[in-house]
Amino acid sequence: MQQLQKQRDFFNTQQTKDVEFRKKALKRLQQEIIVREDDICDAIYADFKKPKFETLAAETQFVLGDIKHTLKKMSLWAQPQRVSASLMNWPSSDFIYKEPYGNVLIIAPWNYPFQLAIAPLIAAVAAGNTAVVKPSEVTPNTAKILSEIITASFKPEHVTVIEGGVETSQELLAQKWNYIFFTGSSRVGKIVYESAAKHLTPVTLELGGKNPTIVDETASISKAAKRIVWGKFLNAGQTCIATDYILVHQSVKDKLVHALKKSITDSYGQNIEKSTDYARTVSHTHYLGLKQMLKGQELLFGGETNDEDNYLSPTLVNEPKLESKLMEGEIFGPILPIISYETEADIEKHINNYGKPLATYVFSNKKSFQKKIIAKYSFGGGAINDTLIQITNKKLPFGGVGASGIGSYHGKASFDLFSHHKSIIKKSNWFEAPLRYPPYNLPIKFVKKVKHLF
Ligand code: NAD
Numbered sequence: 464m465q466q467l468q469k470q471r472d473f474f475n476t477q478q479t480k481d482v483e484f485r486k487k488a489l490k491r492l493q494q495e496i497i498v499r500e501d502d503i504c505d506a507i508y509a510d511f512k513k514p515k516f517e518t519l520a521a522e523t524q525f526v527l528g529d530i531k532h533t534l535k536k537m538s539l540w541a542q543p544q545r546v547s548a549s550l551m552n553w554p555s556s557d558f559i560y561k562e563p564y565g566n567v568l569i570i571a572p573w574n575y576p577f578q579l580a581i582a583p584l585i586a587a588v589a590a591g592n593t594a595v596v597k598p599s600e601v602t603p604n605t606a607k608i609l610s611e612i613i614t615a616s617f618k619p620e621h622v623t624v625i626e627g628g629v630e631t632s633q634e635l636l637a638q639k640w641n642y643i644f645f646t647g648s649s650r651v652g653k654i655v656y657e658s659a660a661k662h663l664t665p666v667t668l669e670l671g672g673k674n675p676t677i678v679d680e681t682a683s684i685s686k687a688a689k690r691i692v693w694g695k696f697l698n699a700g701q702t703c704i705a706t707d708y709i710l711v712h713q714s715v716k717d718k719l720v721h722a723l724k725k726s727i728t729d730s731y732g733q734n735i736e737k738s739t740d741y742a743r744t745v746s747h748t749h750y751l752g753l754k755q756m757l758k759g760q761e762l763l764f765g766g767e768t769n770d771e772d773n774y775l776s777p778t779l780v781n782e783p784k785l786e787s788k789l790m791e792g793e794i795f796g797p798i799l800p801i802i803s804y805e806t807e808a809d810i811e812k813h814i815n816n817y818g819k820p821l822a823t824y825v826f827s828n829k830k831s832f833q834k835k836i837i838a839k840y841s842f843g844g845g846a847i848n849d850t851l852i853q854i855t856n857k858k859l860p861f862g863g864v865g866a867s868g869i870g871s872y873h874g875k876a877s878f879d880l881f882s883h884h885k886s887i888i889k890k891s892n893w894f895e896a897p898l899r900y901p902p903y904n905l906p907i908k909f910v911k912k913v914k915h916l917f
Contacts, residue, residue, distance in 0.1 A: 464638050466623050470566050470593040473620035479563060479591040482541050486534060488588055492616040493530045496523060496581075499612060503577055506604040510576065511773075512743040517698060522577040529585050532857055532874065537589045540878040543887075551916040554891040561882035563591030564665070565641035570632060570655065572647045573599035573745055574701040574795075579669075580609055583644045584622065586877030592642065593621055597635055600628035601745055633658075640664050642881065648793075649818070649866055656869075667870035667880060669703075670863050671793045672820035672843070676706040676850065677810060677836060679827040680714045687826035687848070688722030691799075692730060694824075694850030696777045699742040700797035704822040704843075704851055707794050708783075710810055713803040720779065720801060724764050727777045735776045736769060744773040744796055753796040756789040763801065785816065807835075814840055818866025824850045843867050 478484055496503070504518045543558040567587045571580035580598050587594045596613060598606035610624040617623070625631060636643070636658035645655045646669040659666045678687055695706045711719050731738040744750040750773040757766060757778065765778035780800045783789045789800060804810050814823075821843040825836045833847050843863040844853045854861055854873075862871025872880050898905050 464634070466595060466619065466625065467566060467638050467640075469620040470595065470623075473618075474563075474565050474593050479593060479621070482538055482591075485588055485591055486537065488617055488621065489530055489534055489585065492581075492585070492588075492612070493527065493534075495612045495616045496527060496530075499608065503605075503608055503612075506608040507577060507602070509604040510573075510602040511699075511701075511745045513698060514740045514742060516740065517742070518577070521698070522575055525578050526581040526585065529582055529857070529873075529877075533585055533589045533878070536875065537878065540589075540875055541591075548888070549917055551913075552888055552890065553896075554894055556889045556891075558887045558889070560885040560887055561590065561878070562885045564881065564883055565592060567592040567594045567642045567644065567881065568635055568638075568640045569594055569596045570635070570643070570645045570647065571596065571598050573601035573605075574698060574703065576602040576605035577609065579646045583646075583667075583872065583877070583881075584613075586872060587642075587644070587881045588617075588622065590878050590881035592881055594623075595635065596622070596624045597632055598624065598626060600626070600631075642666070644881075645669065652868070667862070667872065668868045669870075669872075670821065670866070670868040671703045671795065672822070672863060672867035673707040673793050673817040674704060674820045674822040674824070674842075675810075675814055676709050676824040677826065678709060678711040678715065678719055679825075679829065679832055680712040681828040681832070682715065682826035683828065683848070684715060684718050685722045685725075688719060688726045689729075690849045691824075691826075692723060692726035692777070695799055696727070696730070696741070696797055697851070699744060699775070700777075700799075701742070701745060701795055702851065703795075704854060706799065706824060706850055707820070708790070708800040708802060708813075710802050710804050710813055713805055716801070716803045720763055723779060723799070723801075727764065731777065735765075736767070736772075736774055741777075744775055747773055749773070749796070750775060753794070753798060756787075756794065756796075756798060758788070760787065760789060765797075785813075811839075819843075819864050821863045821867035822846075822850075822853070841865065843871075 500523050503523055504515045507513045507518045543560045546557050548555045548557045569583045580596050598609050606626050613624045639662040643659050643664055643666045649670045652668040652670045731741050753775055760783055761781040763779040763781045765776040767776040775797055778798045783800045819841045823842040823845040825833050825847050827833055846853050857874030860871035860876035861873045862868050
């Protein structure tokens with residue numbers, strides 16, 4: 464592949480090792496995004512009617528904040544980090560050098576099509592790598608503007624966009640990369656992992672999952688409803704860390720359902736289809752898949768559709784059967800199943816029915832319950848008494864575990880992710896302890912104490 468060969472040759476020139484070179488490149492990207500912010504909003508709106516507010520907050524301003532923070536901190540992050548030396552090597556000084564991997568491939572999904580292509584790119588460039596970005600074909604207008612912005616910001620031998628669908632993605636995956644960063648479904652994540660294994664290429668897999676939100680009998684119900692509705696119906700439910708299903712204590716279920724309905728109406732009005740704050744399902748295929756999930760379910764609210772526009776209104780489903788299509792895997796749309804529980808054993812039964820989720824949320828005013836859920840269940844990350852907000856703190860690494868992914872990023876974690884950590888000991892010449900060299904004259908009883916020197 465020609466583009467990759469050019470990037471390999473460019474990486475070998477060592478130019479990306481210069482932190483100032485990287486900063487200049489990121490500043491050009493920053494400028495392009497600022498200048499084209501409205502065009503980006505228009506492109507994503509053309510793809511699936513994402514409200515401008517949501518694009519600004521969760522896509523453009525999100526990555527601009529990321530660039531600003533990275534520009535401020537990257538010189539520090541890139542410096543060799545001194546660590547204390549072990550007695551064994553005395554006298555020495557010991558360091559961790561951050562080395563770019565080389566040529567990186569970034570494969571992005573469609574749901575936050577700008578953020579999820581640019582955020583890993585910022586880190587890949589900051590850490591001194593070259594990159595090929597493959598945007599999702601499902602959001603073609605965003606793919607086009609991503610290509611324009613990246614072309615205007617970088618030389619193609621440094622960073623380039625290759626647009627295309629599954630075939631293009633597979634062609635890219637067949638090449639030898641030094642790092643692959645993939646965001647998307649678990650199904651495709653496995654394909655990526657398998658392709659990477661052929662070349663022993665390290666990967667980050669940012670995948671999805673079936674994220675539970677637990678509401679116990681002590682929760683502040685109206686606040687819980689407001690925060691669940693916001694996190695679930697933002698981007699029309701197409702958010703990897705959105706609530707997939709609610710587990711609510713049976714004693715507060717009716718109250719919660721009432722509050723959820725009220726929150727939906729408060730947010731989007733009586734005629735949700737007309738609301739400018741509500742996005743559409745991304746494609747007709749995805750829309751039909753969601754409609755299929757609703758077959759045979761008891762609806763508590765919503766369920767309105769419009770085939771012309773891939774419109775599915777915020778929908779609440781009552782007690783779905785576990786073996787139904789809706790509860791088989793990740794929903795990834797504006798459908799919210801509500802399941803009641805009586806005991807903590809019921810919660811366990813539901814959560815353990817799926818692989819480790821990307822997020823879990825707990826609404827409770829009981830500290831012991833909050834603590835128990837965090838300690839007992841394994842999941843990527845989450846929040847107590849809110850949803851989604853764990854993604855907004857740069858100091859919190861973001862990523863999945865088990866079925867929801869491998870590796871995590873954001874802030875310094877992103878820079879570290881795209882850097883090989885090279886351990887170096889600088890040994891002094893002024894003293895030489897003869898003990899390690901043959902002939903081994905040190906009495907065995909002393910060798911048995913060597914553990915204290917490591
Ligand atoms: P997807 O896996 O269908 O596609 C992602 C990318 O992989 C696209 O660029 C696509 O072209 C490519 N691709 C698709 N099929 C392929 C194949 N057979 N071989 C090689 N490449 C292929 O995912 P999507 O539908 O774009 O995104 C939705 C999924 O992404 C959800 O599961 C969601 O939870 C997950 N997601 C995770 C995060 C996260 O940060 N963990 C963020 C957003 C979305």
